[in-house]
Amino acid sequence: MKxxxxxxMRPIGYFVHHQGRxxxxxxxxxxxxxxxxxxxxxxxxxxxxxxxxxxxxxVRRIPSLFEPSGAEQSGMAALPTPDTLHCAPVGWPxxxxxxxxxxEWFGAADPALLISDVSAEVAQLARLCSVPHVCVxxxxxxxxxxxxxxYRGASGLLAPFxxxxxxxxxxxxxxxxxxxxxxxxxxxxxSRDAARxxxxxxxxxxxxxxxxxxxxxxxxxxxxxxxxxxFPEMExxxxxxxxxxxxxxxxxNIRHLGWVDNAEMxxxxxxxxxxxxxxxxxxxxxxxxxxxVVVPEWRYFDxxxxxxxxxxxxxxxxxxxxxxxxxxxxxxxxxxxTEAHDTTVQRALIDPAPARETARWIENxxxxxxxxPALTTDTERTIA
Numbered sequence: 001m002k003x004x005x006x007x008x009m010r011p012i013g014y015f016v017h018h019q020g021r022x023x024x025x026x027x028x029x030x031x032x033x034x035x036x037x038x039x040x041x042x043x044x045x046x047x048x049x050x051x052x053x054x055x056x057x058x059v060r061r062i063p064s065l066f067e068p069s070g071a072e073q074s075g076m077a078a079l080p081t082p083d084t085l086h087c088a089p090v091g092w093p094x095x096x097x098x099x100x101x102x103x104e105w106f107g108a109a110d111p112a113l114l115i116s117d118v119s120a121e122v123a124q125l126a127r128l129c130s131v132p133h134v135c136v137x138x139x140x141x142x143x144x145x146x147x148x149x150x151y152r153g154a155s156g157l158l159a160p161f162x163x164x165x166x167x168x169x170x171x172x173x174x175x176x177x178x179x180x181x182x183x184x185x186x187x188x189x190x191s192r193d194a195a196r197x198x199x200x201x202x203x204x205x206x207x208x209x210x211x212x213x214x215x216x217x218x219x220x221x222x223x224x225x226x227x228x229x230x231f232p233e234m235e236x237x238x239x240x241x242x243x244x245x246x247x248x249x250x251x252x253n254i255r256h257l258g259w260v261d262n263a264e265m266x267x268x269x270x271x272x273x274x275x276x277x278x279x280x281x282x283x284x285x286x287x288x289x290x291x292x293v294v295v296p297e298w299r300y301f302d303x304x305x306x307x308x309x310x311x312x313x314x315x316x317x318x319x320x321x322x323x324x325x326x327x328x329x330x331x332x333x334x335x336x337x338t339e340a341h342d343t344t345v346q347r348a349l350i351d352p353a354p355a356r357e358t359a360r361w362i363e364n365x366x367x368x369x370x371x372x373p374a375l376t377t378d379t380e381r382t383i384a
Contacts (some may be wrong), residue, residue: 001053010112011039011130012362015122018064021214023117024049026136026160026185030115031057039253043102044117046214062101063094083145086300088121091114099125103289106131112366115158116150123150132369134158134229134362135176139167139310141302147301151177158358160184160279162349165310176226179361180375185349186283190364195268200279205235211285212240213278214259216297221248221256223323225276228254230327239266240276272334277304282311287350289343292317292335294303316346 014031017023028050031040039040045064053059054190063069066087073091081088085371089095091365104120106129117136126133132155139161142148151157151174155275159166162182166175190198201207208231212218218241218273224359227238229251240263248258260266267273267288275281277296285292296304310321318337324330367374 002227009039010366011035011109012110012366013102013108013111013114013126013338014040014042015102015114015116015119016042016044017118018044018046018049019066019214020278020280021049022160022278023136023186024103025280026181027051027115027117029355030358030362033355035359035363038112038363040235041043041105043098043105059069060101060105062098065098065121067090067094069094084147084149085087086120086144086146101258102126103129113155113362115157115362120146120150123154126147127153129229134205134365136160138301138303139306140299141306142301143169155369156361158361161283161356162351163299163315164349165307167306169309176305181351181354181358183287184282184358186287186350189268189284189287191266192301195265198262198265199269201269204380206233206236206272207264207270208272208274209238210238211263211267211273211275211281211298212238212242213276214279216241216299217241219295219323221245221250223325224254224274225250226327227330228329234272237266239263254310272337277307279307282317283309285349286316286346289346291334291337291341292346293320293337294318295320295323304382314345314349315340315342316349 009104014027016027032054033039035053036056038056041303042057042059044059047061050059072092076091079090086254102125111131114126114131116133118138122131123133123135134156135150135154137157137159138364143191150157154177157177158173158177159178159180162247163180167220174179196203203356210224218269222241222245224236232253242256264284267284268289270290272291273285274293274295275285279295294308294311296308308319311354320333324333364374
């Protein structure tokens with residue numbers, strides 16, 4: 001049996017999808033919590049989305065697996081995609097470069113593990129290269145052969161949300177591999193009073209916050225103008241991406257701030273939140289413990305639809321299929337969200353130390369895979 005200190009030097013590879021914010025945020029949280037003796041190489045199409053990283057972590061830029069570069073061979077665009085793959089275009093030099101970079105690193109680095117967040121193709125590449133991998137789980141109908149091949153071949157499944165939000169269709173084999181981490185990658189919220197003081201919002205202001213994530217085109221503007229006119233006694237603020245409608249007419253009690261660096265302040269200050277159903281967005285809103293209307297944006301595999309359904313089943317949020325289109329619909333939505341509100345259910349979705357526990361789970365998984373001693377009290381002290 002090898003010495004654990006020697007094995008701890010075997011690196012981890014981490015593929016990060018660059019769209020949205022949640023993939024990079026939870027990656028950064030995990031690698032900061034891993035032992036400093038564990039080298040990590042992050043593979044991503046962007047290097048500017050992680051914030052400060054410790055010295056044992058490097059970011060290696062690779063081309064996007066999903067966006068054309070202009071050098072594609074259009075004659076191959078009509079080739080059919082097999083059921084075991086999702087996005088695997090033929091004739092793309094950028095995809096060849098990205099995948100060859102990963103494969104070459106597998107051979108040179110002899111890694112302990114690859115974490116894929118998220119690409120079923122990258123996960124399957126690791127398995128084909130005889131590298132154990134962890135798939136980061138997302139909600140949605142992912143029963144297709146491509147996702148299931150990645151999940152069945154994985155050594156572990158990382159679910160960056162509370163176990164209470166697990167989908168009913170995840171079978172026993174998948175559940176036994178899963179590590180749940182509610183609130184992974186999400187910063188702690190300030191108190192309501194501190195947030196309002198920082199934002200200059202009076203204590204008696206009734207604030208409604210409308211929040212969309214960074215993974216898509218965002219909500220349309222017009223429905224929120226209807227909401228603000230319906231509740232003139234409330235101040236309405238939107239943050240995140242909002243699509244301008246030519247017919248949108250806003251009253252004086254609504255502001256559109258766009259993307260902000262202090263979203264946690266606005267979330268903590270709010271009395272009512274209307275949000276999309278991205279994973280990081282949901283974790284931050286749940287931590288606030290305020291009445292919540294969740295409206296899924298379009299995503300592949302109905303990811304946000306299934307997340308919103310899980311929140312609704314649990315009683316953590318009031319789920320609507322689309323934004324209300326009239327004053328009476330807005331009144332019903334706000335009334336139902338307020339009447340069903342349960343702060344305890346919401347805040348229970350956030351674990352006390354999700355990054356630290358995830359780092360411990362990863363280290364113990366590596367120990368089992370490579371037949372090494374599990375973490376002891378002494379080695380646990382290296383976990384941040």
